[in-house]
Structures are given as structure tokens and as C-alpha cells.
Amino acid sequence: MVRGKLTFISGGVRSGKSSYAEKLLVHEAQKNAARLVYIASGVATDSEMQARIEHHKSDRSTHNWTTLEQPVELEKVLPSIQPGDYVLWDCLTTWLANELYTGWESGKPCIGQSGCMQRKETQLYTTIDALLSQAAHLVIVSNEVLDELPSEYAETEIYSKWIGRIHQALVSKADTAIEMDYGIPIIWKNDRQEVTQ
Structure with missing residues (x-):
């Protein structure tokens, strides 16, 4: 099978990136009579996050x-990924925060372990390649957090380093x-086909 298309969408919080990504994939999947898959990385840790998750679910309910x-x-x-799927992963920034703090309940979060994030990064790229070997189109959504001023908190700076990388x-x-x-x-790179808006 030909490698699937990879689209990366970033932007500020509530910039419309998730909605745009969903519409893009719905349009393509309908045209090709294919399955839509949504990979959700969010965890409802508080009422605001729960409301955001419910809002995203509501947006997807018509398809x-x-x-x-x-x-x-x-x-x-x-x-769970089938050949020809149209896949949306929302979002990379939430996944990264989750991964950095895996193990915190035992007092050994990844963020404090030498080599831990490097292993997770390597696995991420291997997984993306494997997804592209199955999916017709993979869209990755991420938040743009690097426009902020440098933080006084060391962990925030570590997070920023990883997300930028x-x-x-x-x-x-x-x-x-x-x-x-x-x-x-705003399309910064477009090596394949036109982008539907």
C-alpha cells in the first residue's frame, strides 16, 4: 500500500484547528466511502477539560x-487502524504532557528520568510511520505554545523544548x-494535492 498522506495542523488554543481537521477528513472520507477514526489523547482531569471533551464529541456526532x-x-x-482509514489524532500537546508525567504516582515521572522521553520520542515516530502504512490520511493536531515568553518553571521549559523538537x-x-x-x-507546506477548506 502507498504511504498515507500526513497533515500537521497547529495553532493557538481555540483557533479552530480541530474543527478544520475534522472537516478536512470528513470531506475526504465521504468522497472515498472510507472510515473516520478519531484518536483522543485528552483526559478529563477537571470540569473544564470534561466540557471540552464533550464539545469535541458533539462536533463529531453528525458523522x-x-x-x-x-x-x-x-x-x-x-x-485498530484499518487500511484506507482517515485518521485524526487530537492532540499531540496533550499526549506529550501525559507522557512526560507517566509514573508520577510512583514518584518517578518520565520528565525526571534520563532517556525516558528520548525513548518515547523514538516510539512516536515509529508509530506515525506505522499509521501512515495503513491510513489513507493522518491528520495530527497540536497546540502552538512556543509563542509564549520563556517560563520561570524548569518543567515548562522542558515541555517547550520537547514540543518544539x-x-x-x-x-x-x-x-x-x-x-x-x-x-x-495558513498553509506553510504543501507537497501533495490541494488542501480542501
């Missing part, structure tokens, strides 16, 4: 999305890279 809840260890979705690697792999700004898609 037949297969939802896979996977806050960590993205590779665990691979057995992973963003660069995924944009390098991507066929299309889009930044959402006030609901407007």
Missing part, C-alpha cells in the same frame, strides 16, 4: 467517527503543514 481513547502509548491504537520532526515528515490563526488556515 460516524470511530473514537479511540489513547492518552499515552499511541502505538496501542495500531491494531517534535513539531519540527513531524513537519519535516508531513506532506502538508498548516497553522490556524483566528480560524484561518
Whole structure:
């Protein structure tokens, strides 16, 4: 099977990136009579996050999305992906925060263990490649957090370092890279086909 298309979409919080990504994949999946898969990395840790998750579910309710809840260890979705699927992963930034703090309940979060995030990063890229070997189109949504001023908190700076590094690697792999700004898609890279708006 030909490698699937990879689209990377970033933007500020509530910039319209998730809605744009959903519409993009719905349009393509309908055109090809294919299955829509939503990989959700969010965890309802408070009432605001629960409300956001419910809002996203409501947005997807008019189309037949297969939802896979996977806050960590993205590779665990691979057995559920079928050839020709149209897959949306929302979102990378939530996944990264979840992964950085895996093990915190035992007092050994990944963020404090030498080599832990490097292993998770390597596994992430292997998983993305495996997804692209099955999916017709994979869209990855991520938040743009690097426009903020440097933080006084060391852990925030570690997070920023990792998100910047992973963003660069995924944009390098991507066929299309889009930044959402006030609901407007700004296309920075488009190596394959036109982007439907």
C-alpha cells in the first residue's frame, strides 16, 4: 500500500484547528466511502477539560467517527487502524504532557528520568510511520505554545523544548503543514494535492 498522506495542523488554543481537521477528513472520507477514526489523547482531569471533551464529541456526532481513547502509548491504537482509514489524532500537546508525567504516582515521572522521553520520542515516530502504512490520511493536531515568553518553571521549559523538537520532526515528515490563526488556515507546506477548506 502507498504511504498515507500526513497533515500537521497547529495553532493557538481555540483557533479552530480541530474543527478544520475534522472537516478536512470528513470531506475526504465521504468522497472515498472510507472510515473516520478519531484518536483522543485528552483526559478529563477537571470540569473544564470534561466540557471540552464533550464539545469535541458533539462536533463529531453528525458523522460516524470511530473514537479511540489513547492518552499515552499511541502505538496501542495500531491494531485498530484499518487500511484506507482517515485518521485524526487530537492532540499531540496533550499526549506529550501525559507522557512526560507517566509514573508520577510512583514518584518517578518520565520528565525526571534520563532517556525516558528520548525513548518515547523514538516510539512516536515509529508509530506515525506505522499509521501512515495503513491510513489513507493522518491528520495530527497540536497546540502552538512556543509563542509564549520563556517560563520561570524548569518543567515548562522542558515541555517547550520537547514540543518544539517534535513539531519540527513531524513537519519535516508531513506532506502538508498548516497553522490556524483566528480560524484561518495558513498553509506553510504543501507537497501533495490541494488542501480542501
